[in-house]
Amino acid sequence: EKAAIQPFATQARDSMLEHIGAQDLGDTPRGYVLSRSADAHGRPIAFAFAGDAPEPDGASVFLDGERLRDSVNFRQVRSGFAYPLYYNTLFRSLRETFNEALDEARAADRGYWPRDATMTGVTIETRPELTVISPIWPKLWRRLEEWLRNNEGLDGFLDFIHDSGERADNLLTGEQSSLDDFIEVEGNTVRMKVDPRHLRVVSVIT
Numbered sequence: 670e671k672a673a674i675q676p677f678a679t680q681a682r683d684s685m686l687e688h689i690g691a692q693d694l695g696d697t698p699r700g701y702v703l704s705r706s707a708d709a710h711g712r713p714i715a716f717a718f719a720g721d722a723p724e725p726d727g728a729s730v731f732l733d734g735e736r737l738r739d740s741v742n743f744r745q746v747r748s749g750f751a752y753p754l755y756y757n758t759l760f761r762s763l764r765e766t767f768n769e770a771l772d773e774a775r776a777a778d779r780g781y782w783p784r785d786a787t788m789t790g791v792t793i794e795t796r797p798e799l800t801v802i803s804p805i806w807p808k809l810w811r812r813l814e815e816w817l818r819n820n821e822g823l824d825g826f827l828d829f830i831h832d833s834g835e836r837a838d839n840l841l842t843g844e845q846s847s848l849d850d851f852i853e854v855e856g857n858t859v860r861m862k863v864d865p866r867h868l869r870v871v872s873v874i875t
Contacts, residue, residue: 749780
């Protein structure tokens with residue numbers, strides 16, 4: 670998230686620019702995206718690639734693990750500057766390919782991972798503190814940002830998540846549940862109870 674702790678936000682941006690072949694923000698390197706759907710806000714759910722596409726614009730493409738490894742998405746995960754956020758629209762083979770990059774980044778302590786507090790927890794009471802907390806799973810960060818716009822402290826946060834209707838599959842158990850069931854709040858400290866790599870969020874697409 671661009672409002673999150675520095676220097677990670679700018680490091681993540683610079684890493685992405687490097688993967689697409691840009692030297693700085695003013696560069697316009699060649700690239701293309703593969704997409705088959707949009708999210709609830711109309712934004713394309715896409716895989717980005719540097720260079721020119723081997724197929725013509727609008728062509729039907731089957732994305733497999735081998736090609737995914739050439740994507741900016743995969744390379745950002747491998748660099749440690751992208752979190753696993755899997756939806757039920759993503760094929761299992763692609764999720765497993767992303768996990769290869771994730772395991773490599775974690776083992777090498779790249780990017781966010783030495784400071785990641787997704788499972789250990791962050792303590793937060795006010796919205797401005799979102800800019801300085803340790804890195805956490807982006808979906809949790811965004812839900813905190815929504816809650817703290819109109820609230821102080823985390824009393825009621827889990828009810829807020831539950832009332833949103835957002836759900837996820839626990840890939841370890843095969844069971845689906847409300848997203849709040851995977852989150853723990855103690856006082857003003859919040860953490861994920863299940864590693865996000867094992868969650869598959871139920872997507873609302875257009």
